Amino acid sequence: MDEPRVPTDGGASDAVALARTVARLRARVDALEETLATSTLRERAKGALMAWEGLSARAAEAALTRRAEERGRSVADECWAVLGATRPAGRTGASRGDAAGGDTAGGPGTAGPDVDAVQAVFDGLPGPAVLLTPLWSPVPGEVEDYRIDAAAPRSADPAGRRGGELVGRRVLETYPGLAGTEPWRGCAGVLLTGVPYESGPFPYENAGAPRRTTWTVRAARLGGRLVVTWARHGDAAREAHRRHRMERLGDLGWAEWNVRTGEVAWSEQTYRIFGRDPAEAPPTCEELPSYVVPEDAPRLAAAVRRLLREGRPLDRTFRIATPAGVRHLRLVAEPAAGGKGPVEEVHALCQDLTAQRRAEQALLESEREVLAQQGLLEAERALAARLQQALLPRQEGPLVVAGLRTEAFYLPAQAGLSVGGDWYSAVELPDGSGLFVIGDVAGHGIDAVATMAQLRFTAKGMVVTGSPLPDALVRLNALLMHAPEGRPLTATLVLARYRPWDRSMTWAQAGHLPPLLVRGGVAGYLAPPAGIMLGATRDCSYEERRFTALPGDHLLLYTDGLVEHPGEDLAVGLDRLARLAGGAVRAAAGAEHLTVRLTEALSPTRRDDICLLHLTLPADGA
Numbered sequence: 001m002d003e004p005r006v007p008t009d010g011g012a013s014d015a016v017a018l019a020r021t022v023a024r025l026r027a028r029v030d031a032l033e034e035t036l037a038t039s040t041l042r043e044r045a046k047g048a049l050m051a052w053e054g055l056s057a058r059a060a061e062a063a064l065t066r067r068a069e070e071r072g073r074s075v076a077d078e079c080w081a082v083l084g085a086t087r088p089a090g091r092t093g094a095s096r097g098d099a100a101g102g103d104t105a106g107g108p109g110t111a112g113p114d115v116d117a118v119q120a121v122f123d124g125l126p127g128p129a130v131l132l133t134p135l136w137s138p139v140p141g142e143v144e145d146y147r148i149d150a151a152a153p154r155s156a157d158p159a160g161r162r163g164g165e166l167v168g169r170r171v172l173e174t175y176p177g178l179a180g181t182e183p184w185r186g187c188a189g190v191l192l193t194g195v196p197y198e199s200g201p202f203p204y205e206n207a208g209a210p211r212r213t214t215w216t217v218r219a220a221r222l223g224g225r226l227v228v229t230w231a232r233h234g235d236a237a238r239e240a241h242r243r244h245r246m247e248r249l250g251d252l253g254w255a256e257w258n259v260r261t262g263e264v265a266w267s268e269q270t271y272r273i274f275g276r277d278p279a280e281a282p283p284t285c286e287e288l289p290s291y292v293v294p295e296d297a298p299r300l301a302a303a304v305r306r307l308l309r310e311g312r313p314l315d316r317t318f319r320i321a322t323p324a325g326v327r328h329l330r331l332v333a334e335p336a337a338g339g340k341g342p343v344e345e346v347h348a349l350c351q352d353l354t355a356q357r358r359a360e361q362a363l364l365e366s367e368r369e370v371l372a373q374q375g376l377l378e379a380e381r382a383l384a385a386r387l388q389q390a391l392l393p394r395q396e397g398p399l400v401v402a403g404l405r406t407e408a409f410y411l412p413a414q415a416g417l418s419v420g421g422d423w424y425s426a427v428e429l430p431d432g433s434g435l436f437v438i439g440d441v442a443g444h445g446i447d448a449v450a451t452m453a454q455l456r457f458t459a460k461g462m463v464v465t466g467s468p469l470p471d472a473l474v475r476l477n478a479l480l481m482h483a484p485e486g487r488p489l490t491a492t493l494v495l496a497r498y499r500p501w502d503r504s505m506t507w508a509q510a511g512h513l514p515p516l517l518v519r520g521g522v523a524g525y526l527a528p529p530a531g532i533m534l535g536a537t538r539d540c541s542y543e544e545r546r547f548t549a550l551p552g553d554h555l556l557l558y559t560d561g562l563v564e565h566p567g568e569d570l571a572v573g574l575d576r577l578a579r580l581a582g583g584a585v586r587a588a589a590g591a592e593h594l595t596v597r598l599t600e601a602l603s604p605t606r607r608d609d610i611c612l613l614h615l616t617l618p619a620d621g622a
Contacts, residue, residue: 045079115149118222122152130155132171132226134191143188146171146226177204183217187226196220201233244268251352255333257285259308260344273329273352275322285346293319293326300331308343311335317353328357401426402434403500405616407594413561413608420609421448421491422559425456432500435463438557438613439493440512451489454479455534459495469495469508470542473531477510480535490535494557498549503617505555508544510534513563513574516581517547518554523582525574554585554594555615561608562598 042064049060068078118131129152137144147170153163157174166174178184181204186197199217214233219226247253253270257263266282274291276282283291285308289301296318306312314333319326333348398407406426413420421441428434437459441448455476462472472495483489492512498505507515507526511533514525529543549555556577563573577598584594594614 042075042079045082048082118227119150122150125152126154127229127231128152128155129227129229130166131222132187132228134224134226135170143191146187148174149225175204183219186217187219187228190219190221190226191224194221251355253350255282255348255350257346257348258344259285259342259346270350273327273350274320275324275327288331291320293321295319307333307335307346311343314348326354328353399426401428401436402432402498403617404434404498405618406434406436407614407616409610409612409614411610420444421452422561422609422611423452423456424557424611424613425460426613427460429464429497434498434500435460436496436498436557436613436615437493438512438559438611439491440559440609440611441491442489447489451480451483451491455491455493459493463495463497469497469506469544470531473508473510473534473542474540477534477536477540478538481538483535490533492533496555496557498615503549504546505549506544506546508542510542511536513558513560516556516558516578518556518581518585519550520552521582521586523578523585525578549617551617552619553617554581556581556594556598557613557615559609559611561610562612564608 042061045064046057046060049055049063050057053060053063055063064075064078064082068075071078115131122129122131130148131150132146133149134143135145135147136142148166148168151163151166155166156162157166159174161169161174172179181202183197183199183202186199189195190197197217197219199215201214202217203214205213215230216233217228217230219228221227247267247269251269251273253273254267255270256265262284264282264284266278268278271278271282285304289297289304292300300316300318303314303316307314313335314331317328317330319328330351330353331348332350333346335343336345336347398405400406408424408426410422410424421439421443423437423439423441425435425437437456439452439455441451441455458476458479459472462475463469467475473493476493480489480491491510493510494507494512494515495509496505496507496515507529508531509528510531514528516523516525526545526547529545531542532540558577560570563577564570565573580598581594584598598612
């Protein structure tokens with residue numbers, strides 16, 4: 001006797017196509033056979049009535065239909081009754097099964113329980129089930145199709161046929177999409193081995209079906225036949241999966257306490273949140289406070305008592321100790337009272353707030369650090385501002401230093417907490433000459449102000465003691481090169497010394513922007529002598545230049561905040577300063593308070609500190 005063979009995946013597509021074609025052809029043949037058998041039966045019954053009761057053919061047809069309706073049975077059954085015979089054993093379509101009986105030849109025998117006995121069992125089942133007889137193909141050992149010999153009332157196919165309407169039909173006639181699928185191969189395997197089969201979630205889409213559905217198919221051998229059941233993964237399964245996913249994403253879990261019976265039900269996520277093993281019994285509602293840290297237990301216990309005694313809803317946050325550490329939880333619970341009596345059930349949701357609390361704590365600590373840092377910066381700014389004000393006293397009006405009308409101006413940047421390192425100095429020396437300095441220390445804050453003070457007093461001291469301007473710059477560079485470790489500082493500087501007795505102006509610079517000379521209404525920048533910024537390198541040298549001031553000359557010493565703008569070339573700012581300064585001097589009384597005019601025109605937003613010295617040699621007789 002040949003054993004059934006399980007189709008392999010290699011020929012699955014060809015097998016599926018062939019099986020579907022064969023199923024359609026067999027279904028047509030069966031339909032023709034059934035139509036022919038039914039027509040023959042009706043004609044024999046009509047002939048009997050015409051002979052026995054003298055009815056016409058039309059009246060005999062009507063009588064058969066009327067009697068079948070009155071007796072609550074089919075016309076075919078009424079035809080058998082008229083002919084004085086009983087219907088062949090089995091259900092509707094048994095004649096089709098008889099006709100197909102030859103299909104079982106060559107396969108294993110179908111010995112087993114009587115089909116009617118199986119059907120009687122099926123009639124009491126709450127779900128779908130069918131008894132399948134294998135129909136063997138001409139190829140020895142291969143199942144071509146299955147015939148449905150018994151069906152439970154809740155069995156149905158996509159065409160809407162149910163229960164007994166399926167009996168006698170072939171599986172590929174009712175479910176053509178099953179050919180070559182995993183459940184199809186699994187059923188063949190059950191016939192071969194006798195080992196029951198259960199598929200995983202199996203997606204099935206029948207021709208003309210509105211959408212794909214998912215099923216689990218189970219099969220067991222009964223004699224030479226198969227008992228097959230199936231269950232659909234419906235909305236309830238999808239809803240359960242959706243709820244579980246929502247609980248996981250929201251760190252949520254549900255709990256139910258039956259106060260009357262003591263039964264407790266927790267979701268899987270609730271066990272995880274509480275850090276408990278699902279094999280352990282969950283605590284009762286009254287026992288819940290004992291799992292809370294001691295500081296939070298009294299308040300939760302009081303809230304639980306109010307919930308159980310007074311029916312007041314509960315909404316509390318508390319902490320619990322778990323093997324993974326302390327967790328922050330929120331519990332929202334409400335009673336479900338049985339009528340007007342005491343609380344019988346409690347339904348609750350719990351949420352793990354640990355990650356949220358940690359984020360809040362980190363944010364709070366960060367805010368504290370920011371506030372502390374902001375306080376330090378404010379204090380540093382205030383101290384730096386006081387030092388700067390002491391070093392750069394505000395002038396109420398122009399001064400005369402060594403015969404030059406001197407107007408000094410300083411404006412801090414509008415934005416930022418730190419005080420900048422821009423500074424100036426205009427002092428008359430013991431010999432009657434004047435020392436004019438303008439500088440810019442890199443950076444902001446206390447360090448910049450302290451460096452500014454060092455440069456200011458050191459430069460004055462060296463020039464007073466007779467040091468030439470280039471030598472003074474060399475020593476100032478050495479001072480910055482010996483700054484404390486980790487505090488490298490640089491600065492730019494212009495030193496200018498004016499001798500009123502010969503009107504000579506000698507100047508030197510260390511990487512600073514060149515002074516602007518306005519003479520006769522024409523503005524031009526002085527050609528700078530050699531010199532790099534202070535603090536850049538130990539190997540440095542500086543030179544000086546000299547020019548003779550003429551009555552009516554205007555000399556501007558300034559820092560970069562006056563001419564620099566983000567995204568703009570420095571040359572553009574220098575050209576703008578020369579144009580505005582020359583125009584102001586040419587205008588009547590335009591040179592009065594030139595520092596204020598230039599500052600307002602050139603740097604209205606003041607992104608950086610601005611320092612400006614305006615030196616004027618009055619015209620003769622002025």
